[in-house]
Amino acid sequence: MNHSNLLDEDYKIKRLExxxxxxxxxxxxPQFPCVGAKSALAHDNLKTMVAHRLDSNWDDLAxxxxxxxxxxxxxxxxxxxxxxxxxxxxxxDLSEVDFEKLMWERIQSIADKDAWLGQSxxxxxxxxxxxxxxxxxxxxxxxxxxxxxxxxxxxxRRFSQPTLIFNLHDQFERLRDQxxxxxxxxxxxxxxxxxxxxxxxxxxxxxxxSEARQYSGRQVDDDWQCPFQDRRTT
Numbered sequence: 001m002n003h004s005n006l007l008d009e010d011y012k013i014k015r016l017e018x019x020x021x022x023x024x025x026x027x028x029x030p031q032f033p034c035v036g037a038k039s040a041l042a043h044d045n046l047k048t049m050v051a052h053r054l055d056s057n058w059d060d061l062a063x064x065x066x067x068x069x070x071x072x073x074x075x076x077x078x079x080x081x082x083x084x085x086x087x088x089x090x091x092x093d094l095s096e097v098d099f100e101k102l103m104w105e106r107i108q109s110i111a112d113k114d115a116w117l118g119q120s121x122x123x124x125x126x127x128x129x130x131x132x133x134x135x136x137x138x139x140x141x142x143x144x145x146x147x148x149x150x151x152x153x154x155x156x157r158r159f160s161q162p163t164l165i166f167n168l169h170d171q172f173e174r175l176r177d178q179x180x181x182x183x184x185x186x187x188x189x190x191x192x193x194x195x196x197x198x199x200x201x202x203x204x205x206x207x208x209x210s211e212a213r214q215y216s217g218r219q220v221d222d223d224w225q226c227p228f229q230d231r232r233t234t
């Protein structure tokens with residue numbers, strides 16, 4: 001490795017540490033509503049990855065590799081909440097509509113790689129984004145996504161960089177089986193109402209509507225169409 005590559009690696013390490021500290025500080029704020037994220041951070045189960053730009057496919061393969069590893073690790077050890085935060089270096093001036101468009105471009109690209117590699121779709125969820133049982137699938141494990149960016153209308157979704165947080169779906173199914181999910185959901189809703197002044201209208205109860213409507217954080221109307229289509233359904 002030459003000297004310039006060493007400098008690049010040093011920068012990447014420092015940048016990762018900086019952004020880890022930044023997102024950790026946001027989650028640790030007393031008013032931050034998501035208690036699941038607080039649990040993941042407290043148990044050192046929030047993994048952070050820095051990617052190039054949300055409008056670039058430069059790191060899509062690397063993101064997919066991380067998701068496969070994350071799914072495998074979850075299958076071997078299911079203790080505590082686990083989330084993978086992919087923080088992009090830009091663009092930082094996106095409107096909510098632009099962020100949503102680029103978010104789905106990245107999700108589509110990463111899902112295409114999962115299909116190309118022959119990974120099975122988690123059969124506990126639907127691949128149809130119109131289905132109330134929809135969820136993404138990487139490495140045979142269902143995920144849902146929380147989008148963050150500087151210009152989000154919901155305070156809980158505002159972060160200095162465009163960010164996609166991939167959450168394992170099964171951990172919330174386990175909470176439902178234990179009768180703990182509704183209590184956690186009510187806590188998050190109450191905390192979000194105190195932070196924003198109202199309850200997020202996109203947070204429907206499980207099974208009422210597709211979770212795809214919640215990913216970007218933008219309030220969408222009943223006519224909204226998700227641009228995602230998994231190759232394994234065609």
